[in-house]
Amino acid sequence: MDDTLVRNYRARHRVHEMIADHRAETLSVEDARAMAARIQRKGPQAVQALFDRLFDEDDPNGHRMAIMLLTEMDDPAVLEQTRTFLKRPHLPERVRVALLAIEALRADWESGDPPATDGLPELTLDSLLQFSEDFWETMEMEEISTMWRENFADESPEDRLLMLEMLMKTAHPKLLGVANLEIAIGNLKIIQFLAQKLGQFDDPLAMRILQRLLLHPHLVIRTVADLSLEQIRERAVRGSTPKLPPLPEARFYRAHMATDAASGHYSLIYSVKSPDGQIKFLVVLLDRWDRGIIDCWGCVHYSTEEFNQLLAAMTRDFADLQQRRIPKRTALTLLNKAMDLNIRRNHALPLELAVWYHLFDHEEFKDDPSIPVFGVECRMCRKAVRTGPRLAPPWVVGDLVVCHRCSTRPLRCPVCGGATTLPKCLVTHEDTSGPLDLRCPHCFETIPIGRVRRSLNEK
Secondary structure, X not given: OOHHHHHHHHHHHHHHHHXXXXXXXXXXXXXXXXXXXXXXXXXXXXXXXXXXXXXXXXXXHHHHHHHHHHHXXXXXXXXXXHHHHHOOOOOOHHHHHHHHHHHHHHHHHHHXXXXXXXXXXXXXXXXXXXXXXXXXXXOOHHHHHHHHHHHHOOOOHHHHHHHHHHHHHHOOHHHHHHHHHHHHHOOHHHHHHHHHHHHHOOOHHHHHHHHHHOXXXXXXXXXXXXXXXXXXXXXXXXXXXXXXXXXXXXXEEEEEEEEEOOOOEEEEEEEEEOOOOXXXXXXXXXEOOOXXXXXXXXXXXXXXXXXXXXXXXXXXHOOXXXXXXEOHHHHHXXXXXXXXXXXXXOOOOOOOHHHHHHHOOOOOOOOOOOOOOOOOEOOOOOOEOOOEOOEOOOEEEOOEEEOHHHHHOOEEOOOOOOEEOHHHOEEEOOOOOOOOEEEOOOOOOEEOHHHHHHHXXXX
């Protein structure tokens, strides 16, 4: 046998043994760099053995070890070989994502800087490697976005940007939820990167996201978003075939609402159904008085039967509230009025909303006049009613809303001089078309609302 072949075989076999003797999750950065240097000294065949491990689906540890070691090698040939592999037309998705990770981390060597792996979250590579062909088939966009929020939202913007640069090279439509989420988080560098990258997507949701970015306060982001929109329009004019099929179009299914008039809270369920019959739904808690959208959550992969069972369970849980099925127009009015109130009162929208916003953001509607005003003033002091976990709720009777401060201040009846407060007054509504009447609990005489307001303001 030729001596060269023997040496090559031994070099590759030794690398396989070295990898098998270590676990990726326990290997320190220093040990990884030392091992990478030893493998480099064994020659090109030893380095090639690491690339071999990327294609071995039966050895996840070897797969991760190969990524770590190839990233640590100060050798331009590694980056060149990585890009050569990426040109293969039928590359397995798991291998392609691993190579993209190596390319992004290794590219820093070209400028003479070591790859920025020290500050990279330990979860990064493992999570990126979940983005395989099976992953795209089984996971919904909302699940991917939720996974991103739970695993990465607390990482530094630099780390998240690095991961986004790897993932967005796929231009897979299911990543648009992650884009929505990151735009809601609000880091300008990440938003600018996404504004540029979304021009490579061919899904209608990408266009809607870019159109919202045209309203961004920063000129650079608006300019980049406009250029990306032009790219998408040019492809449409040329009739270019999308690289990946767009997300299936889901249509509005049903909406339900539970109302607690006294607290000013609404619990809204908004659901859509995809062509395969699967239901996705969003549950939103709304505060009419001050905070708009307080909280939200959602679910996917529900059958019609499971969705009906959920509604029945929620009906039992909220039996004391007024509940009913509502039209889409009413649901959209509630959602949009609530979001507008968040903005006007400077209350941040829940980050979770960015995961589900696409379920209704493309729907056109006209305001439902039956929905009352969101964001009210106290009828006594004329100041905005404020609510929150540490604030007492307002005093509410019919259309009369009085902040807690005014409702607890002492009053004197102008007729008998008796001491009282607004909640202790008797309330009547003899003329349903007119205002409420307040009556003294001592002498039962009417206390005009204007008189009460003047009395409170004088104090």
